Amino acid sequence: MSSQTPASPDQTSARPLVRFSKVTKRYGEHTVLDDLDLDVAAGEKVTIIGPSGSGKSTVLRILMTLETLSDGLIEIDGEPLWHERRTDQLRPASEAHLRKMRGQLGMVFQQFNLFPHMSVQRNLTEAPRQVLGLSRKEAQSRATELLERVGLADHANKYPGQLSGGQQQRVGIARALMMRPRIMLFDEPTSALDPELVGEVLHVIRTLADEHDLTVLMVTHEMSFARRFSDRVCFFDKGRIHEQGTPEQIFTDPREARTREFLRAVL
Ligand code: ADP
Ligand code: MG
Numbered sequence: 001m002s003s004q005t006p007a008s009p010d011q012t013s014a015r016p017l018v019r020f021s022k023v024t025k026r027y028g029e030h031t032v033l034d035d036l037d038l039d040v041a042a043g044e045k046v047t048i049i050g051p052s053g054s055g056k057s058t059v060l061r062i063l064m065t066l067e068t069l070s071d072g073l074i075e076i077d078g079e080p081l082w083h084e085r086r087t088d089q090l091r092p093a094s095e096a097h098l099r100k101m102r103g104q105l106g107m108v109f110q111q112f113n114l115f116p117h118m119s120v121q122r123n124l125t126e127a128p129r130q131v132l133g134l135s136r137k138e139a140q141s142r143a144t145e146l147l148e149r150v151g152l153a154d155h156a157n158k159y160p161g162q163l164s165g166g167q168q169q170r171v172g173i174a175r176a177l178m179m180r181p182r183i184m185l186f187d188e189p190t191s192a193l194d195p196e197l198v199g200e201v202l203h204v205i206r207t208l209a210d211e212h213d214l215t216v217l218m219v220t221h222e223m224s225f226a227r228r229f230s231d232r233v234c235f236f237d238k239g240r241i242h243e244q245g246t247p248e249q250i251f252t253d254p255r256e257a258r259t260r261e262f263l264r265a266v267l
Pocket of ligand 2 (some may be wrong): 056057058
């Protein structure tokens with residue numbers, strides 16, 4: 001994507017890279033996101049914390065276009081993610097538009113979601129070859145470079161089942177980065193891992209986010225990581241941002257009773 005529209009700092013610095021304006025998501029009677037406003041600046045690292053069921057994953061899934069929204073507007077770099085509204089359904093202006101918007105995003109899931117029947121290498125090269133039309137050689141060279149960066153250069157020919165959870169998740173991160181997204185979404189990337197494997201994954205996230213100057217939106221229960229990594233922490237409750245601030249403010253001086261209660265329970 002960035003090869004077609006080179007970043008122009010003068011224009012983009014003024015507006016957020018990602019903007020949720022009054023976004024509502026309902027499943028039947030159940031309102032999961034309630035009039036949500038959320039701006040993320042280019043290069044900003046935002047973590048989302050909050051109780052189970054508060055809508056954290058839904059924010060990421062909607063941005064990734066895995067779900068539609070019921071109301072409101074989401075823009076990436078000033079461009080609406082979805083265009084037309086027909087009855088209660090939002091539609092992309094075209095498949096090409098949706099592909100372009102999706103191309104700016106990469107997502108890493110709690111459960112890795114690797115293709116079990118493909119080698120590590122092929123897990124990385126498949127989408128860039130199919131979607132971006134990279135040659136085998138280009139895709140392989142990109143994969144080799146990224147596997148090196150996540151410390152798995154020697155594991156390219158293994159299958160996911162032969163790797164530890166931490167290694168699988170590092171493959172998941174490398175796979176998302178193969179598409180060269182500007183924005184990375186992480187949904188509890190370490191929640192499925194044994195405690196001793198959490199550190200290696202968080203280290204990789206932090207290093208790569210810095211190196212690639214990524215904009216990051218991450219749901220996590222790793223409070224000490226959130227504190228070190230984020231520019232901003234958003235505490236979600238009942239489909240809204242109940243409180244947000246710098247990690248320092250949220251973790252040492254939360255204003256809202258509900259935030260204090262949550263942090264007391266998890267810290
Ligand atoms: P969190 O990630 O904060 O735990 P989620 O965003 O996954 O919360 O879910 C928020 C709420 O939306 C939950 O109450 C969940 O049960 C509900 N929900 C999520 N997906 C669906 C769905 N496909 N159908 C109905 N309800 C859903
Ligand atoms: Mg969730």
